[in-house]
Amino acid sequence: MQSITLKKPAPFEKYNQPVGDRYIDVLDGVRAVLVLLVGAFHIWQQSWLTPHFTLFGQRYSLDFLLRSGYIWVDGLILLSGFLLYLPYARAEMGKMPPVGPFLLKRFLRIWPSYALNVILFFFLAVEKYNGNGAYMAKDLVTHLTFTHTFFYDTYYGSPINGGLWTVGVEWWFYLLFPLLGRCYKKKPMLTALGMMTCAFVFRAYVSTLTDTRMWFNQLPAFLDVYALGFIGADAFVALRGKLLQSGKKEKRLFSLICLLCVILLVYIAKAQASSSGQEGIRLGQMAHRFPLALCLLVLMISACFASAGVRFVLGNRVMRFLSAISFQFYMYHQVLCVQIRERRLIPSVSETPNRDSEWPWQPVFTLCSFLLPILLGAILTYGFEKPIIRYFEKMRSRKKK
Template sequence: MGNADESLRNPPLLGTRLEAYTERVAPGESTIDRVRIAPLDGLRALALLAVFAFHTWEFAGSPEIPVVSEVVSQNIRPDFFVVLTGFLLYLPFARDAARHRAFKTGVYLRRRLRRIVFPYWAALIYAVTLPEVLVAYMRAIGHEASWQPTPGIVDLLTHFTFTHLFFEDYWDGVNGSLWTMSLEMQLYLLFPLLILVAARWGVPALLATMGVSVLFRVAVAILVAENTQFMWSASGVGRLMEFVTGMLTAVVVFTMLDRVRGWVLAALPAGVVGGYLVATLPALQHTVLPLRELGLSLMFSCFIVLVLAVPLLSRAVSLRPLTFVGYRAYSIFLIHQPTAWYFSELLKKVIGVPEGLELLGILWTVGFGVVFLVGWVLFVTVEKPCITWSQRAGAARPQSVFPV
């Protein structure tokens, strides 16, 4: 890793775009904030579409669709986001190992917090107020509607402080899909430690942190009561194996991508399929080992490399609609569940659409349009200004970050 610049040859697919991308990103900053690279935005969009498909499939009554239902029901999108987050955060360091020494924890944390906190808080307020507004509207037009329970002060406090995943009574309150925000915050806080480990001991140390995460999960499976295992398993340490896999994938992209051909290229689809089978086959799930997370780590790592190595796949995920959604994926994700849920309730209870394929078809088309529109408003009004604000963090001390 120490001589990454000397050994690097530009992968034909990404070429100077990836070089510029990592050159212009401050150490530790989310690479997606500075320079747009279409395949990476496309991957973010795919992760978002996976979570949207899962939740709307549930809202439509979990209709049976050959193959599709089996894949959608696995709900593998949190794992995709975790691997992708590790990949994006570590990409500048994978290109240039010298950036480890320039890393400033304070600047990094200011950038991260400015980038994610206010859109998340706005989404929490939206999730709390949306049902009340809808009830008032339905009553105003003469329909019956019941007021929804308002989250308690502790529920709100734990969510606003990203600590809700630590509490059995609150981890899925306010907005059930936002338990992942507590996980993401934990991973962001662990990242400086991982940078320190990687700077001193390199890739073997990152592999060792994966081993620590696996041992932690084994201990959870053995020692923790079954009803609370999820919270422990979904913690930053419990999912660290997936995050570090993303970091290692970034290393692979900058050291091997130009040599991915022949049998190596053929092995990547096998890794995607094999990882999925390890993660989902029922016969492999009755063990203390976290085979699901290990399998999905392999699957998504191979998938990312495959997309970047095969021009046809890269062009497919670089289509303008995907990249447009991918850039706004955070805002759309934050509001997708309550928006899609109440839209599905409107379709069922007001319009009379029955659960099943018809409802699912509407949710996957018109419903996504509604979700995208609300997410776009959040992006324009809150997230985009926060991106600009985050880029100014550390600007007064240019010596602490790479020029942008």
């Protein structure tokens, strides 16, 4: 009787296969890492816990990474531009994705979860309005209509949720995207140059103002980042067609490029962390926005064609899960960690355990501030966000029949 030998699959075999055309696994990891870095910044603002490590007798602090954590929001904007344009990059000129379904899908993906967050934290913050009914109404309405970044009192003065400004920026770009996407498809160089010029001119003008806080993160200041996302989507589609059967040599080259990009990003983060004063921080962020986005773009594309180890780190199941819940995590983490500290849900000896570096309060607080929004994000993603999307998709399919 002939024996049958079961061949054990090679490690990372899945990640040795060509990267997908529609689902790009490594981008899950990119999104997850970027969101966690932003989250680490906000949580660090409440805990003041700065991790460090010792290597070969030399002490290294990660203070710069936490102190500059806000810059990775620009990376999320870049990733959004890349993924938005990717269907256009794949499509032929006469078969562009329709506008209506795109906007409806974006609305259903964002607004219900966003509105739930706004309404929840609005009622939790009612006392902070001091009975000012007009301001309460304005704050709520502008947030629900994505116009809160248009007014100083609803942008910087709102007690609802300071992290929601990015959702407003994204929504207004969604409205512009069908036009910009088609323009870029027809005239890519001219459209990208126009978007970049608008961003550079806008940021140059904002840099001359004595107070930049209202303007440095408005939509025009991100147009070059979105343009880089468009360019990256085109580059990915072109490279994938040529590298479907790439060998070890090409994969090692792209892995090396990834490493170089990480080194450059660390350098940019350190440079931004050295900015002093609020105006200096905002000016530094505007100055570093384009080089940061460019490095991240090269890293993203290179990771798609890198070795199995790189793709595993960014494309594993944990990263996929964190990416799936990233929208909910992003919306809730900052307010939750503030509530944990202000309500003293983690017992402490000191009245100000963050300033007094109280141990073990700092690490316990930090851990809870990550785990709680991850848990809540999972519940809301799979129990609220996705069911709503599935329901409306079923409704649309029934109407088509």
